[in-house]
Amino acid sequence: MEFSTENKFARRMDGVPRSFIREILKVAISPDIISFAGGLPNKDFFPMEELRDCAMKLMSGTDRNIFQYANTEGYLPLRQKIAERYAQKGLKIDPANILITNGSQQGLDLLGKIFINEGDPVLIEEPGYLGAIQAFSIFKPQFVTIPLRETGIDVALFKEKIELHQPKIAYLIPNFQNPSGISYSESVRKEIANSCSKKQIFLVEDDPYGDIRFKGVAKHSLHHYLPDRTILLGTFSKTVVPAFRMGWIVAPDEVMEKLIIAKQAADLHTDYFTQRLVHQYLSDYNIDEHISRICATYGKQAAAMLNAMEKYFPKEVKYTTPEGGMFLWVTLPEGQDALQVFDLAIKENVAFVPGNPFYVDKANVNTLRLNFSCSNEAETEEGIRRLGNVLKKIK
């Protein structure tokens, strides 16, 4: 028998779509396609042998508790290692304020859960990270968007919008933002923090790529300027391996208390064996040397992409020049539709992500995201050449 679907599910699931990327990339499965659409770290850098050695060490010991249930907050020595890495960057973080999560994505889900009532304003960059849009959307916020420029968000507009909407949280990616690749200038960071110092707002600073800098100098975290009201999200997905889903949240005491309750209800704790494995890796190997090798390659690949774009793209096409991370952002001439370009590009065996899923309220956008972490310099040149041909044709 058939039942009405009305009221069968919770209202929060209305209109939360399946992943746009997942859906559009179903057409991009031909092995001849050069894809800049992914968001994957380069698997050549996965420390296979090192992780095998660590696993052997752990699994050959007598500590059977590596396989037992564990505490919700996460393995303390791992949280201490994370705190030490922050200390190297000048941030003083107590391990008690670190919660291990299933990747940063779970951090976003937990933050949505503890902060967002239906209709609550949440501030987010435009274009914004689609994983955050997805995670928060389930809790039905009112998104308040701030356009990104080359030096970060427009601070005047930011001030205006937090005054007007009084959002509980502002979600920002100051380093090598996904999807745009841009980074906030030092002064933008400082001004954001200053303008929030007397407001009841938490800054959510998502920093999955901060370590992957291949150009320029590191900037301060928002946490440096506003420690009591900055929530940091971090991950080992881009520096060790993504499969482990090993991320964390740094949050002030009152927020941490709610997060721990939400995390416990969500899944009790993150895979404890894998936490031990990552801790072993951080103890036995030099992750900074490892990261510098990743940066060197991503930097070369980004440069190859930028050079090829200079060579093959029509002059009216604009793009960002990232100092790190895995992505850059292309803006087509006004009026062009990135989704239409995508269809043409697939026929030329080159793929990217049209800008659409990175906006909360826009369609037919003229922007697109390119990933440079997974294609070597020759593939990149050839892929950009193909894309350039498409772009020239639709002029």
Add this chain to the structure above:
Amino acid sequence: MEFSTENKFARRMDGVPRSFIREILKVAISPDIISFAGGLPNKDFFPMEELRDCAMKLMSGTDRNIFQYANTEGYLPLRQKIAERYAQKGLKIDPANILITNGSQQGLDLLGKIFINEGDPVLIEEPGYLGAIQAFSIFKPQFVTIPLRETGIDVALFKEKIELHQPKIAYLIPNFQNPSGISYSESVRKEIANSCSKKQIFLVEDDPYGDIRFKGVAKHSLHHYLPDRTILLGTFSKTVVPAFRMGWIVAPDEVMEKLIIAKQAADLHTDYFTQRLVHQYLSDYNIDEHISRICATYGKQAAAMLNAMEKYFPKEVKYTTPEGGMFLWVTLPEGQDALQVFDLAIKENVAFVPGNPFYVDKANVNTLRLNFSCSNEAETEEGIRRLGNVLKKIK
């Protein structure tokens, strides 16, 4: 400066307490305490060497994708193995209807997310599994409780309550229920399914312990009687190891579609390396032989507990006699308060979980949960002797 805490967090976090068990067990840390309070599988049965061999095999190969991002649904060959295990029990499950989750607990969170609007009625056993109470509570349902008896829930009352409240979901643990240890009779299962066949309700059958049967004969899953409207939760936490957080949900197509969206927003996917590791274990080793060894020991330990209770408990104290799982349930004489007994018991160096957290709306209850999976026969006898002394004193 100080801000009001009012409105700072989402309403859904109001009154969701930190884990009761976690809080009360802070006093139970002395090494002299014999604890029946835990809910842990016996770590003597963790297949350390087997998992090490599997990890070596995987990590010595050339497939670097064992460490890459993966799809949301989970590793298909693992889902096929799970489907095969259901087939052995006579259940026909398509791997496409299986979603890998971070333990069953995440299944509960995802189900809460996709089904529960604030105030929606959710049917649950009394006493009920506290992890489900916690997970669902975040979505603010109206709990509708059905008392448990030795053969399962009272079916007449169940019919009455689903007629009256029209809950979207009924959460049930038909095998070796946590906390009570009781199992539903075959006729109760059949009647539950029959009484739902024309209602718009999903039966959520949580079955973490189903494989851990040490007495009696297996009963049919509710899925056998009502496949289109039964959602099954399963886990490897009790049969392989808990640390991996490796669970799954079986759901009909329309529910699976919502679950996948919610899972993707929640954490993209479950630890993929660990999924591969569990799959390798299931491929290379005989899990059924492994499980039969667990059952033999748990059965002996449960018998030791029951024998000691017979010997040392006052006759007015009643308890269940489980055919499997990890727990049994004690009912003290009317008017006694399990929390007060707990305080006295701690002084005698024996611990248990007072019944309180297993009720959605009762305090000062006269019930308590005992775990028998982690104490050997001698410890069990001694612990029950101590508890018997306490119970005799408060007579």
